[in-house]
Every structure is written in C-alpha cells, then in structure tokens.
Amino acid sequence: EPEVTQTPSHQVTQMGQEVILRCVPISNHLYFYWYRQILGQKVEFLVSFYNNEISEKSEIFDDQFSVERPDGSNFTLKIRSTKLEDSAMYFCASTTTSGSDYEQYFGPGTRLTVT
Amino acid sequence: AQTVTQSQPEMSVQEAETVTLSCTYDTSESNYYLFWYKQPPSRQMILVIRQEAYKQQNATENRFSVNFQKAAKSFSLKISDSQLGDTAMYFCAFMRANDYKLSFGAGTTVTVRA
Numbered sequence: 001e002p003e004v005t006q007t008p009s010h011q012v013t014q015m016g017q018e019v020i021l022r023c024v025p026i027s028n029h030l031y032f033y034w035y036r037q038i039l040g041q042k043v044e045f046l047v048s049f050y051n052n053e054i055s056e057k058s059e060i061f062d063d064q065f066s067v068e069r070p071d072g073s074n075f076t077l078k079i080r081s082t083k084l085e086d087s088a089m090y091f092c093a094s095t096t097t098s099g100s101d102y103e104q105y106f107g108p109g110t111r112l113t114v115t
Numbered sequence: 116a117q118t119v120t121q122s123q124p125e126m127s128v129q130e131a132e133t134v135t136l137s138c139t140y141d142t143s144e145s146n147y148y149l150f151w152y153k154q155p156p157s158r159q160m161i162l163v164i165r166q167e168a169y170k171q172q173n174a175t176e177n178r179f180s181v182n183f184q185k186a187a188k189s190f191s192l193k194i195s196d197s198q199l200g201d202t203a204m205y206f207c208a209f210m211r212a213n214d215y216k217l218s219f220g221a222g223t224t225v226t227v228r229a
Contacts, residue, residue, distance in 0.1 A: 031215055043160070043206060043219040056214060089158055095215055102148060102215060106160040 002026045004107035012113045021077045021110045023092030032075045033093040082114045117209045121220035128197045136192045136223045138207030146212040149190045155203040197227045
C-alpha cells in the first residue's frame with residue numbers, strides 16, 4: 001500500500017540554524033500539506049500546496065518558513081532560522097481529491113528539537 | 116475559520132466496555148467532511164473513521180461508529196468492545212470541501228484499563 005514518508009524521523013538543531021524537513025507524498029497525489037503539533041497540543045495546519053504553489057497558509061507560516069517541490073517527488077519544508085518555539089512534530093500529508101477519495105494520508109512525522 | 120471543540124481532555128474505559136467521545140464544530144459551510152484520527156504514543160496519525168456531511172447515515176468501521184448530528188454540528192465517536200490497543204489520543208477533524216484543509220480539535224486521551 002502506498003504511503004507518505006518523511007525524513008528525518010528526528011532532527012536536533014541549534015537555535016538560529018536552518019532546517020529542511022523532507023517528505024515524499026504518494027505518487028499520484030496532487031495536494032500537499034504540512035501540519036505542526038507542539039507536544040501535548042493539537043495538530044495545526046501550516047500550509048497547503050497545489051500545482052507548484054502555495055494555495056493557503058496559516059498565520060504560523062511566516063517568512064521564516066518556505067515550501068518547495070524541487071523534483072516532482074519530494075516536498076520540503078524549510079525553516080530558515082529556527083527558534084525554540086519551533087520545536088514540534090511536523091507532519092506531511094497528501095491527497096488526491098479525485099472522485100470520492102479526499103482522505104489525507106499522513107506521514108509518520110519528523111520530530112524537530114531546537115536547543 | 117472552522118472551530119472544532121473536544122470538551123473531554125481525558126477518558127478512561129474498562130477493557131471490553133464502550134466509550135463515547137464528543138466533538139462539536141462550528142461552520143457556515145454546507146459541504147464538508149468530518150474525521151476521527153487516532154494518535155498512539157508513536158505519534159503517527161491514523162484515520163479511524165470519516166463522514167461526509169451530505170450523508171445522513173452514520174459511518175461505521177468495525178468497532179468504531181459515529182453519531183453525526185448535522186443540525187447540532189455534533190460528531191461523536193463510539194468505541195465498542197474497547198481493547199488495550201485503543202489507548203491513544205483521539206482527534207476530531209473538520210475538512211471543507213473546497214480546500215481540503217484539516218482543522219483539528221484539541222484531542223481526547225483515551226486510556227483502556229485491563
């Protein structure tokens with residue numbers, strides 16, 4: 001069964017450093033998402049991406065964040081200068097929205113720890 | 116913005132018993148989807164069940180069923196014959212039909228006791 005994969009599973013970085021979180025969505029999917037979950041809190045939408053551009057972003061997704069689909073398979077989230085409060089679990093998700101299939105398939109997540 | 120409210124932070128249930136998790140949402144949309152996700156300690160997000168707003172019939176998936184009350188904007192999850200593996204955080208989520216973005220509730224931690 002196809003699945004969304006994410007790398008790395010755990011990233012530790014120092015405050016102020018840049019990090020890139022990587023995701024490989026399911027191959028025939030068209031919509032891609034990043035969500036964030038601070039430990040003990042709810043899952044929050046960050047950004048959606050369709051047709052090689054951002055379709056919607058939340059207020060969390062400020063200028064420090066960017067997304068890219070560099071090669072038609074990977075979907076990346078970059079944080080330019082990490083802050084302590086960026087420590088969270090980051091989930092990538094994808095969906096096809098074709099016909100009756102609107103389910104978002106989640107990757108296993110990347111745990112980001114900023115020290 | 117859609118608001119999803121889960122009013123029960125924690126629930127405890129005896130193995131083999133039934134537990135019901137509540138969820139309410141606020142929207143002006145007429146076409147949308149609702150979901151329950153399970154998040155075990157591994158923190159993987161696992162889809163449990165989904166419901167299309169245009170369907171009156173409540174969705175069921177094995178031991179999991181929902182009570183969808185569209186007028187009341189209520190979407191509760193019933194777990195029957197609870198098993199130890201059901202221990203997890205459960206999130207209710209709302210998706211608009213025009214952008215497929217998920218909005219999550221705060222979650223309910225379910226503990227199944229042996």
